[in-house]
Amino acid sequence: MNRDFLSLLNWKKSIRLRLLGSLLFSLVAAFFGTSLINDFLNFILPQIIVMKSESEALSFANAALSFLSFLFFFLLIFFFLMRPIVRKVRTLADGLMAIANGDLNYRVPLPGQDELGEVAQNINYMAEQLQSMMKRERQIETSKMELITHVSHDLRTPLTSIIGYLNLLKNDDYQDLDEHKRYIHNAFNKTQQMKKLIDDLFEYTRLTSGDANLSFQVIDLNSLLEQIIIEFEPIAQELSLAIRKDWEQQSLFAHVDVERLVRAIDNLLMNALKFSLKPGEITVRLAERDHLVVLAVENWGSPITKEQEKLLFERFYKAEPSRRDRDVPSGAGLGLSIANYIVELHGGRIGLKHANGHFTFFIELPKAEQITKYKGSEELI
Known part of the structure; x- marks a missing residue:
């Protein structure tokens, strides 16, 4: 909005300057044009009007022709100078009217690097923003219906x-x-x-x-993950799945909301539980990389397409029945989406690597010493 406002101010200033410049140029050009006409008339009229009694008529005709020639030159030059500007302004007005009538696909065809070209670009940008806003509103309405x-x-x-x-x-x-x-x-x-x-x-x-109030504390992810897997192993064994742990014994500390991080990890494990080939194995890894702590859950399942990969973290997305485990109750399709939001609130990143049915869901979290504040509240570590 500030960009459009400044562009409008610059446009008004530019129009005033161009109008003033056109007026001055037209006046000067008309003056010189009239001088040339006067010189011509002063040469030709005495040859036509030779009577002394007609000298007054000569003076009057000379003055009248000078005025008319000045006015003609002024209007002609001013018209040709302002015509491109008027055409561009009319194009802008037509574009704004089309957008105002609801045609948000319309774009002002006004190229150029001058101020009017910049205004046209801003009008097109405004149309794109309005189009995006309306698209988001339609998506929100659609999401509400999907939610219900x-x-x-x-x-x-x-x-x-x-x-x-x-x-x-x-x-x-x-x-x-x-x-x-x-x-x-x-x-x-x-x-x-x-x-x-x-x-x-x-x-x-x-x-x-945005109502989630996170309570952060420094914890050892090694110990937390060990406890989660101990609780998860009996469920996996009932479905002929083995849990393999792959991490070193050294402590890896992170600054997290324990309850919500446990929920995110649990959602990844339940996802692996549902879609693993049985009998099979689920591998849980924990490692340190640069200033990050990386947690990964790996399993083998039925391959999916690239389009399906992009949808996995979308809310309410569920895999096809062929991929789901019949012994595990179907959820609402929110598990991975919830995990995604939780990790983002921790300043981390969640993602998937997939190749021919080998799935690796990973969570990257900053190490404890890398975080000193959250949402404006500082805490010493």
Whole structure:
């Protein structure tokens, strides 16, 4: 906006200067043109009007022709000087009117390096910005509808199962105590699935709305990762997956929000759990590189396309059913997106390397001594 405002001021100043310059040049040119006409008339009129009694008519005719010639030269020169400017201004006005009428694809065809050319460039830039803003607004509206659709669908599936099991229990429609316990166990698992979906949705909205208050502390990532894997290994073993740890024993410290970093790492591990070939292996690496701590989760799965790779960190994106593990409940497609936001809030980077079904999701975090403040609040380390 400041750029457009300054351009408008420069444009007005340039138009005034050009108008003044055209006026002065037209006056000077008209003066010299009139002088030439007068010299010609002073030579030719005495040859035509020779009577002394007609000397007054000669003077009057000379003055009238001088005025008319001055006015003619002035208007002619001024018109030709201002014509290009008027044409450019009209082009700018037509472009602004087209954009104002909603044609944001219109671009002012006014090349040039002068001030009017700069104004045209700024008008085109303004149209691009308006187009981008409207596109973002449409995306927001579409996202709201997608949010409602996905949440409704993802919550309805486990809720339908819970209602079904509760109806069976209410009507005593079971064979024995073992079947009764199985119904209760299945209903409980569905409630846990619903809780996971709601937690993911709540966490995602809180992270994207800017309301997330992170509590940072210096921790040893070695110890934290060891604890996470101990809790994760029994789940992996049930699905015929082995966990391999690959890091040195030396401590690697980072300045993180423990709860949210654990969630990000857990989301990467659950993603590997869902999409690994079974039986198989998941490798967790932790290493130091320059001023970064790099955590990586590797697994083998079905290959995906480059287009699918770009969508993995998008919200609500889910892999095809062929890639999903049937024994692992489907989520809302927010896991990797949540991990992405959490890592960004830590000043780090999350990414994927993929080659022929070998997936490596990595998190890069600054080492503890590289961080001295977060969001304006300083903390000594």
